Amino acid sequence: MQPNQPIRLYGFPLSGHSHRVQLFLNMLGLPHEFIYVDLPNKAQKEASFLARNPRGQVPVIEDGDITLYDSTAILVYLARQYGDGGWLPGDPVDAARVQQFLSLASGEVLEGPAKARMVKLFNAPLDYQQAKEKAFSLLQLLDAHLAGRNFLVGTRPTIADIACYSYVAHAPEGGVSLDAYPHVRGWVARIESLPDFVPMPASPLAA
Numbered sequence: 001m002q003p004n005q006p007i008r009l010y011g012f013p014l015s016g017h018s019h020r021v022q023l024f025l026n027m028l029g030l031p032h033e034f035i036y037v038d039l040p041n042k043a044q045k046e047a048s049f050l051a052r053n054p055r056g057q058v059p060v061i062e063d064g065d066i067t068l069y070d071s072t073a074i075l076v077y078l079a080r081q082y083g084d085g086g087w088l089p090g091d092p093v094d095a096a097r098v099q100q101f102l103s104l105a106s107g108e109v110l111e112g113p114a115k116a117r118m119v120k121l122f123n124a125p126l127d128y129q130q131a132k133e134k135a136f137s138l139l140q141l142l143d144a145h146l147a148g149r150n151f152l153v154g155t156r157p158t159i160a161d162i163a164c165y166s167y168v169a170h171a172p173e174g175g176v177s178l179d180a181y182p183h184v185r186g187w188v189a190r191i192e193s194l195p196d197f198v199p200m201p202a203s204p205l206a207a
């Protein structure tokens, strides 16, 4: 199934939350248009944007007359509406396991690697040491989970992988090295070799 018109994705190029959605739209082969939201100038807090997402955050999608915010909620919608059934399994146990990683993406992944990167790239007023410690705990957990597994849930990629990928892959931009986590690095490489993978731009600020 294809949308009647291109899906509009409101995002910011260096936002991992936006990238998750862009990556999945691409992998599903869905026509879409990326609409730049000027986060540095607080465009996300303007009334016109708040009408789309009262939380004042990217990403948001518009698919016809459906408007949705929150990256993992958007992944669920796209998987159910346009996916082949494998991206978000119907089996109750596997569906719950995918949800565990969507929660991880909105919790530990945000609190660790995403926040460490926000400090380094955008000078966000956050506790860098704490974010770094949380990032390393997360990487340890993921590395142990991925030992002997190709993907986070089951034997094929799901939206669990899509949700967790962007900020884990870009953790080094926040001063969080992946060197000690071979299974995580293998998983990152596996995601990057999937058909229609599209990278999040590396920040020039991190160089």
Ligand SMILES: N[C@@H](CCC(=O)N[C@@H](CS)C(=O)NCC(=O)O)C(=O)O
Residues within 6 Å of the ligand: 012, 015, 016, 017, 018, 039, 044, 056, 057, 058, 059, 069, 070, 071, 072, 106
């Ligand atoms: N839970 C949300 C978090 C989205 C989020 O934190 N977006 C950031 C960019 S990465 C944002 O818009 N920040 C601007 C702000 O909060 O004002 C999601 O998964 O979409």
